[in-house]
Amino acid sequence: MLQRKTSLYAIAVCCLLSSNLQAAEPTSSNWLARIRLLPGENERSHRTITAAFRDAVDHAKACTVSLYADGAQVALGTIIHADGYVVTKASELPETVTCQLSGGQEVSTKLVALHPEYDLALLKINATGLPAVQWGDSNKLHAGSWLATTSLTDEPTAIGIVSSPARPLPKPQAMLGVGLEQFGDLPRVNRVIDGSAAATAGLQIGDVIASVNGKAMDKPQTVSATIGSLLPGERISLVIKRRGRSLSLPAVLGDATRIGNLEQVELMESLGGPLSGRRTGFPFVLEHDTVLRPKDCGGPLVDLDGNAVGINIARVSRVSSYALPSSAIKPILADMLAGKFPVPTDRLALETVSTGE
Amino acid sequence: MALLQNMYDGPPRPSNASRRPRRAVVREVLTPSGRGVVRVALCVAYLVLATVSVSPAEESRVPELRIEPPRQEATQLAALLQGEPPQSLADLKAMETHFLSLIEQVLPTTVAVQVGPAQGSGVIINPEGYVLTAAHVSGEPGRTAWLVLHDGTRVSGTTLGVYRTLDAGLIKINQTDAGRVWPYAQMGESKDVATGQWCLAAGHPGGFQPNRPPVMRLGRVLSLNDNSTITTDCTLIGGDSGGPLFGMDGSVIGVNSRIGNSLTINLHVPVNTFRDQWDRLARSDSWGHTPGREPFLGVQGAPDSNDATIHRVFPGTPAADAGLKPGDLVLRFAGRRVTDFPTLQSFVSDEEPGNRVTLVIRRDDRTLEIQLVIGLRNN
Numbered sequence: 001m002l003q004r005k006t007s008l009y010a011i012a013v014c015c016l017l018s019s020n021l022q023a024a025e026p027t028s029s030n031w032l033a034r035i036r037l038l039p040g041e042n043e044r045s046h047r048t049i050t051a052a053f054r055d056a057v058d059h060a061k062a063c064t065v066s067l068y069a070d071g072a073q074v075a076l077g078t079i080i081h082a083d084g085y086v087v088t089k090a091s092e093l094p095e096t097v098t099c100q101l102s103g104g105q106e107v108s109t110k111l112v113a114l115h116p117e118y119d120l121a122l123l124k125i126n127a128t129g130l131p132a133v134q135w136g137d138s139n140k141l142h143a144g145s146w147l148a149t150t151s152l153t154d155e156p157t158a159i160g161i162v163s164s165p166a167r168p169l170p171k172p173q174a175m176l177g178v179g180l181e182q183f184g185d186l187p188r189v190n191r192v193i194d195g196s197a198a199a200t201a202g203l204q205i206g207d208v209i210a211s212v213n214g215k216a217m218d219k220p221q222t223v224s225a226t227i228g229s230l231l232p233g234e235r236i237s238l239v240i241k242r243r244g245r246s247l248s249l250p251a252v253l254g255d256a257t258r259i260g261n262l263e264q265v266e267l268m269e270s271l272g273g274p275l276s277g278r279r280t281g282f283p284f285v286l287e288h289d290t291v292l293r294p295k296d297c298g299g300p301l302v303d304l305d306g307n308a309v310g311i312n313i314a315r316v317s318r319v320s321s322y323a324l325p326s327s328a329i330k331p332i333l334a335d336m337l338a339g340k341f342p343v344p345t346d347r348l349a350l351e352t353v354s355t356g357e
Numbered sequence: 358m359a360l361l362q363n364m365y366d367g368p369p370r371p372s373n374a375s376r377r378p379r380r381a382v383v384r385e386v387l388t389p390s391g392r393g394v395v396r397v398a399l400c401v402a403y404l405v406l407a408t409v410s411v412s413p414a415e416e417s418r419v420p421e422l423r424i425e426p427p428r429q430e431a432t433q434l435a436a437l438l439q440g441e442p443p444q445s446l447a448d449l450k451a452m453e454t455h456f457l458s459l460i461e462q463v464l465p466t467t468v469a470v471q472v473g474p475a476q477g478s479g480v481i482i483n484p485e486g487y488v489l490t491a492a493h494v495s496g497e498p499g500r501t502a503w504l505v506l507h508d509g510t511r512v513s514g515t516t517l518g519v520y521r522t523l524d525a526g527l528i529k530i531n532q533t534d535a536g537r538v539w540p541y542a543q544m545g546e547s548k549d550v551a552t553g554q555w556c557l558a559a560g561h562p563g564g565f566q567p568n569r570p571p572v573m574r575l576g577r578v579l580s581l582n583d584n585s586t587i588t589t590d591c592t593l594i595g596g597d598s599g600g601p602l603f604g605m606d607g608s609v610i611g612v613n614s615r616i617g618n619s620l621t622i623n624l625h626v627p628v629n630t631f632r633d634q635w636d637r638l639a640r641s642d643s644w645g646h647t648p649g650r651e652p653f654l655g656v657q658g659a660p661d662s663n664d665a666t667i668h669r670v671f672p673g674t675p676a677a678d679a680g681l682k683p684g685d686l687v688l689r690f691a692g693r694r695v696t697d698f699p700t701l702q703s704f705v706s707d708e709e710p711g712n713r714v715t716l717v718i719r720r721d722d723r724t725l726e727i728q729l730v731i732g733l734r735n736n
Contacts, residue, residue, distance in 0.1 A: 042553040044576050045588050048442035055446045143573045144456035161575045167568050233439055272620040289574045319562045319592040
């Protein structure tokens, strides 16, 4: 029974997303007018709308920084302490970043703390006497509250509303995408899910899984437990036995919460721009409908009173961005400032596989 | 002239194409999609998740909606909601207050819908539990639908009619509990919808998630296309299909249908489609074809004769594969009597490509049954 449950778990990611690509009739006479770079006058993101948010972002814009590498912005950041502490999205940061303040001044940065679960990095920047962000209460937000993502200028980067109030996200589950059965004293593959990590890695029905990351496997449960202890996007090495030969296969684990035909899902989700590489696994999120680019994450998300109710942490799909709600991260930021989350010597642990671009 | 009056089988083009000169009709039928201008990929997504929790139905009552702005500054608020640009934080706050109260009231009317492998959304529009959705979510009449209400309550329903051409579908919640009143939204008037006005789309993007209520997206109406679609910048994705588009009075003005390759191409079925076709939808008719999936046989006949004689069979088509020949007289199509060529054309147009049908024909003095598979017209 247990074995059956385990193999069901392993294949519980069955994917039945069907989607049609269809041709549209360009029935509207202003069809071509809609293909353009600037928003049309009737669009939500038109300047006549965003300009009304100037007063709302007036304070928070000075608490917003832009983080650069090789002359290009990689993320926004939020000043959380006057002595030059900036929080941002960790997984977007290369080894060295320069910080631009809202006044235009450029300063160097040093990574001083990391919180991998929330994907937050704390940077010490080479400046003091800075305006720190004013926090609002994210618990007071409801679906429909206006939100502005600040920029370094008078107008916000983008605006939107709360789509769904703050909630915990289910823990991400890594997935290989095989069904397993007991074969002698080893687990044997009896099903390979189309489009899964296993299929991409070249696993076949009948393959016996001898080891995962060097750890010997004796039954399906061992494989499931090992995979279950890892994160989506992690690289693993498999040793398998196929027709009497031993083969070594690398694989990149999939995400069990993103079931379906991944190519189709990715295609649909990205009909509207690139997505953040790391966009799952945050313990607590506020889902909003602001259209962000991955490089717009890391900065403050403010309400109409100009208070920061969150830090933008990911562009998630065509319809959603995630912010870490202020109520959830204020204690964490305090811990990071207090030195409780030092930077590990091996930063590779942060690497995730980006699929958004 | 007689030749020009030949008709191809397959559906007539919707909208005003049929009023154009015959030659144009033929061209449109053969190349229905923005040829040479812009080809926009539209996705219709059916998301299937294994995460819908099974829980017994629970009581849920929400009163009917009546949303009115506060009397003070109501005129100014009304102008803002129609698309007048906000001038100040006070304007934005007035809009926000309205959004918040509107969402609080309409959110319970939005449901997650699962029919077979397809997962989408829907909206309850009367106390008896009729649910508007997309035709590509409900699929066909008479199927079991599972609906998850805003609070996680799971109830069963039955799919009623589908009008595939405009992607309109209807579901009725199974009444297991006499007198139960469902939370519902009013059906609005899509003729009153104007470009620039604000609107809210709701649904379950990516599929239902146990601790996530229906997800709201704010946007504006960007265009109205021949009463067949409303385009907004309320962003949609798979799982949203069938969910409501609310106007600022809290009434349903459209139903989420499909998207294009820009964030400003989100298409909704105008709610009047449901009102205009209500009787057929409620009596479980199934008609029309999914846009972009045009059915055809591959025959040509005369529109004005009083029988359905085939004049021409095109090579490489389902008709040719099945052995139909010029001169064959079609008597029945899938059990229905065919009186003339336009009737045959309309029967074909109500089939989905891939459907198997039986034709009864007269050839010389014999009556024959011919099986064929409805083709997908290649653009």
